[in-house]
Amino acid sequence: MSQYVFQQIINGLALGSLYALVAIGFSMIYGIVRLINFAHGDLVMIGAFTTLALVGYGVPWPLILMFVLLVGALAGMTIEATVFRPMRGAQQVTGFIATLAVSIVIQNTGLMILSGQPRNFLFPAFMRQRVQIGTVSASLTDLTIIGLTVVLIALLLVIVYRTRLGTAMRATADNLAAARLMGIAVNRTILTAFAIGSALAAAAGLLWGGKFGQIDPLLGFAPGLKAFIACVIGGVGSIGGAMLGGYLLGLAEVLFVGLLPPQFAGYRDVFVFTLLIVILLLKPSGLFVRHVEERA
Amino acid sequence: MAVDRGFTGPLAGIAILGAGAALVYGAQMALSPYLVTLLAIMLINVALAVSLNIGNGLAGLFSLGHPAFMTIGAYASAILTFPPGRKDFMLPDLPSFLMTTQLPLLPALAVAGMIGAVVAFLVGLPVLRLKGHYLAVATLGLIVIVQGLATNWTGLTRGGSGLNGIPRLTGIWWCFGFAVLVVYTALRLKFSSLGRAMMATRENALAAESAGVSTYRIRMLAFVLGAFFAAVAGGLMVHLITVVTPRSYSVVLAFNLVAMVVIGGTGSITGSIVAAVALTGLSEAVRPLEERLGLYGLSQVIVALGLLLVLFFRPNGLLGSGEPRFVRRIFGGSLA
Amino acid sequence: MAVQMLEVHDLHVFRGATHVLKGISLDVREGEMAALIGANGAGKSTTLQTLSGLLRPRSGTAVFRGTSGPVDLTRAAPERIVGEGLVQSPEGRQIFQSLSVAENLAMGAYLRTDRNEVRRTLERVHDLFPILKERASAAGGTLSGGEQMMLAIGRALLAQPRLLLLDEPSLGLAPQMIERIFDVIATLKQQGTTILLVEQNAAMALDIADRAYVLENGVITLSGTGPELAGNDRVRRAYLGMAQ
Numbered sequence A: 001m002s003q004y005v006f007q008q009i010i011n012g013l014a015l016g017s018l019y020a021l022v023a024i025g026f027s028m029i030y031g032i033v034r035l036i037n038f039a040h041g042d043l044v045m046i047g048a049f050t051t052l053a054l055v056g057y058g059v060p061w062p063l064i065l066m067f068v069l070l071v072g073a074l075a076g077m078t079i080e081a082t083v084f085r086p087m088r089g090a091q092q093v094t095g096f097i098a099t100l101a102v103s104i105v106i107q108n109t110g111l112m113i114l115s116g117q118p119r120n121f122l123f124p125a126f127m128r129q130r131v132q133i134g135t136v137s138a139s140l141t142d143l144t145i146i147g148l149t150v151v152l153i154a155l156l157l158v159i160v161y162r163t164r165l166g167t168a169m170r171a172t173a174d175n176l177a178a179a180r181l182m183g184i185a186v187n188r189t190i191l192t193a194f195a196i197g198s199a200l201a202a203a204a205g206l207l208w209g210g211k212f213g214q215i216d217p218l219l220g221f222a223p224g225l226k227a228f229i230a231c232v233i234g235g236v237g238s239i240g241g242a243m244l245g246g247y248l249l250g251l252a253e254v255l256f257v258g259l260l261p262p263q264f265a266g267y268r269d270v271f272v273f274t275l276l277i278v279i280l281l282l283k284p285s286g287l288f289v290r291h292v293e294e295r296a
Numbered sequence B: 001m002a003v004d005r006g007f008t009g010p011l012a013g014i015a016i017l018g019a020g021a022a023l024v025y026g027a028q029m030a031l032s033p034y035l036v037t038l039l040a041i042m043l044i045n046v047a048l049a050v051s052l053n054i055g056n057g058l059a060g061l062f063s064l065g066h067p068a069f070m071t072i073g074a075y076a077s078a079i080l081t082f083p084p085g086r087k088d089f090m091l092p093d094l095p096s097f098l099m100t101t102q103l104p105l106l107p108a109l110a111v112a113g114m115i116g117a118v119v120a121f122l123v124g125l126p127v128l129r130l131k132g133h134y135l136a137v138a139t140l141g142l143i144v145i146v147q148g149l150a151t152n153w154t155g156l157t158r159g160g161s162g163l164n165g166i167p168r169l170t171g172i173w174w175c176f177g178f179a180v181l182v183v184y185t186a187l188r189l190k191f192s193s194l195g196r197a198m199m200a201t202r203e204n205a206l207a208a209e210s211a212g213v214s215t216y217r218i219r220m221l222a223f224v225l226g227a228f229f230a231a232v233a234g235g236l237m238v239h240l241i242t243v244v245t246p247r248s249y250s251v252v253l254a255f256n257l258v259a260m261v262v263i264g265g266t267g268s269i270t271g272s273i274v275a276a277v278a279l280t281g282l283s284e285a286v287r288p289l290e291e292r293l294g295l296y297g298l299s300q301v302i303v304a305l306g307l308l309l310v311l312f313f314r315p316n317g318l319l320g321s322g323e324p325r326f327v328r329r330i331f332g333g334s335l336a
Numbered sequence C: 001m002a003v004q005m006l007e008v009h010d011l012h013v014f015r016g017a018t019h020v021l022k023g024i025s026l027d028v029r030e031g032e033m034a035a036l037i038g039a040n041g042a043g044k045s046t047t048l049q050t051l052s053g054l055l056r057p058r059s060g061t062a063v064f065r066g067t068s069g070p071v072d073l074t075r076a077a078p079e080r081i082v083g084e085g086l087v088q089s090p091e092g093r094q095i096f097q098s099l100s101v102a103e104n105l106a107m108g109a110y111l112r113t114d115r116n117e118v119r120r121t122l123e124r125v126h127d128l129f130p131i132l133k134e135r136a137s138a139a140g141g142t143l144s145g146g147e148q149m150m151l152a153i154g155r156a157l158l159a160q161p162r163l164l165l166l167d168e169p170s171l172g173l174a175p176q177m178i179e180r181i182f183d184v185i186a187t188l189k190q191q192g193t194t195i196l197l198v199e200q201n202a203a204m205a206l207d208i209a210d211r212a213y214v215l216e217n218g219v220i221t222l223s224g225t226g227p228e229l230a231g232n233d234r235v236r237r238a239y240l241g242m243a244q
Helices: A003-033 A038-056 A061-087 A092-114 A140-162 A164-174 A176-181 A186-212 A221-234 A239-259 A262-282 B009-030 B033-058 B066-081 B084-090 B096-100 B105-127 B132-152 B172-190 B193-203 B205-210 B215-241 B251-264 B269-293 B298-313 B325-335 C044-051 C078-084 C101-108 C115-128 C130-134 C145-157 C175-190 C202-208 C226-231 C233-238
Strands: A130-133 A136-139 C004-015 C018-029 C033-037 C059-066 C069-072 C086-089 C163-167 C194-199 C211-216 C219-225
Touching: A003 A038, A003 A136, A003 A140, A003 A164, A003 A186, A003 A221, A003 A239, A038 A061, A038 A092, A038 A186, A038 A221, A061 A092, A061 A186, A061 B298, A092 A221, A092 B132, A092 B251, A092 B298, A130 A140, A136 A140, A140 A164, A140 A186, A140 A239, A164 A176, A164 A186, A164 C101, A176 A186, A176 C078, A186 A221, A221 A239, A221 A262, A221 B132, A239 A262, A262 B105, A262 B132, B009 B033, B009 B172, B009 B325, B033 B066, B033 B172, B033 B193, B033 B215, B033 B251, B033 B269, B066 B105, B066 B132, B066 B215, B066 B251, B084 B096, B105 B132, B105 B215, B132 B251, B172 B193, B172 B215, B172 B269, B172 B325, B193 B205, B193 B215, B205 B215, B251 B269, B251 B298, B269 B298, C004 C044, C018 C033, C018 C044, C018 C194, C018 C219, C033 C044, C033 C202, C044 C059, C044 C086, C044 C163, C044 C194, C059 C078, C069 C078, C078 C086, C086 C145, C101 C145, C115 C130, C115 C145, C115 C175, C130 C145, C145 C163, C145 C175, C175 C194, C175 C202, C194 C202, C202 C226, C211 C226, C219 C226, C226 C233
Parallel strands: C033 C194, C033 C211, C086 C163, C163 C194
Antiparallel strands: A130 A136, C004 C018, C004 C059, C059 C069, C211 C219
């Protein structure tokens, strides 16, 4: 394999990892409360700035990761408990507008506190070196992103599929009324879904900064929308679908830029959103989901 | 029917129009140019909110796409009104027929509106099959697509740096006239049989279909009409501000317009007018505070929190989907 | 003198602006099977949803004698009500389609902490419905209608009900399957479970119930023992489809 192709694949997998981390939480939240949470991407921003602040205090990286997961979980739970829970049962579009409002509040509060000036964000120097694998090489940052994402996803799958709380969460997503009749405190399982999903998004924020080198208060917009697209690719509401959708989207974006002549590189987002509309029309339940859910 | 409806009908409409015109005239005489421009922007926002309400309120299709059509209209009308000499300098790669044309404002706006409408039709063909928040996100995607095209199609748009030095051809009277046109159209539509069909599709698409109303065509009509007005508004705006970049009209604007529609009451034209005036005024009033404290973003936070409060405590907005009595009397005829 | 398991008095429930239950009163005694029969839309499911705490009444009382004492069903959270032993198998089965049969059953025992006790209940459910053991790892949604009904009842049993609410267990099932389900219900009763059965299929319900109530337009119009009601002319005409 040539270095160029290998580099593209690693790059796509790293980007896809970030999308997958955000998309999984997005999908979990949609699955359990049928809400397109536009504010989900802003947790990426919160995670990134939390990381930046902790790096400034010289906190060791493993602790930073723990802390970022915690901050993300708390932020997600706060949003759910204060804004979304009181609106439960409202029309879908009303809920969507509310998430948009929450996103605007988070972004602009970020602007007020942090200013719009982008900040440099760097992983430690050793992370930025390249690793030689046979005849090809890859950046340690990309490999870390890919590896850490696999670990986080594995952890998530264990929680969701192997614990009582995870089963209760899936039961709530499956049939909320029946879950209540079984004695499941659904507000708690919903809160758990927000906590886990938001923690993953915040972790993506930690990695996002490392990959792109700069962060600003508005950076959550792109990952939020891309997560939605990843979910649409994989089937909204399905964790596995969101994961696959994230990786596919990351790879597709990188290949789009890498394989076409350079003057088309700027059309990356045009390509991605056209892809979104095409998939919504042709395969509205996602590429990997068999059952059909009405998109209303 | 020979019912005495008092001071109503066309007469009352003309009276309101006259009062509005008098206000605009007075403002133009008494206020600083800065405040007059602000008033003009306020009127454009009224037109934007009301035109968004045609789709979102009357037909129940939740679109966030207005900024996309505004961007299209802004670039189109700017390119059409630029003097050829300036085009040589700014946009040397334009196709020759565009290079040599220079239109007056009105035809340029009409062409800009038509382009917006055609794009809306083409986009609507697939996208209007989607419902609810899927449509919302797809139209959000449309904003990103249009921004991407405006940034990268440099031959036509001069890329990320945008166009500047656009002739300042609009003023408050243009904006007033446009706002009146949009409000009049929206109200006439709302109280027509077509408007009732639109609202029927909003309430219950299935029942409307079985009563012979084609939901798809009705939604398309509302979407295209809204896009036409949005594109014209973009054209007016660009000839008032004299600058446009790919990021001039983005998601935040879409959010603010939706906030106006929801706060005023989805489906209520009067509500959109009131909310557009109030929110534009509020943002402007908070601006000195933002500048003095360095808290840029404060007005946006206030708008978003205000919207959340309305969603919590008055989810149907200030006016629900209705109109005040005097509006119903003017436009409702015997229906009022 | 039998102990009252459930006492409902003058319960008024609204759904939106609609006054669905207009002051119903009923009681269920320990160890008995009571039935609530009535036409579609009479308010049967609304009654059960209110008892399970999913709907809140406008006025009236509903008290359940739970494991730890009397429970005010008009105020208690659904999870508390289940924990106290009032468990419902809802209309239309409402099993978790995407969860496996074993997971569905585990969700029935969600609030129980004693693993050994739960295992014993699971064995009992497997004895009642061997198919649930065979298909333990299949997704709930892949079961047939009758199997899903068994799963719904089994899931409710895993919550160890003191009072089991069964909402339309015969709905949408083939006659043979209905017989099997009703056999099981009779067995449960013999084993000492107190049951409130809600049915449109009045003949089957009156056949096995000790006492029954007739609900019409949100009002209880008749009550009595099963045989009494089965012999009542109005009931025979309106619910049992018999001529004079």
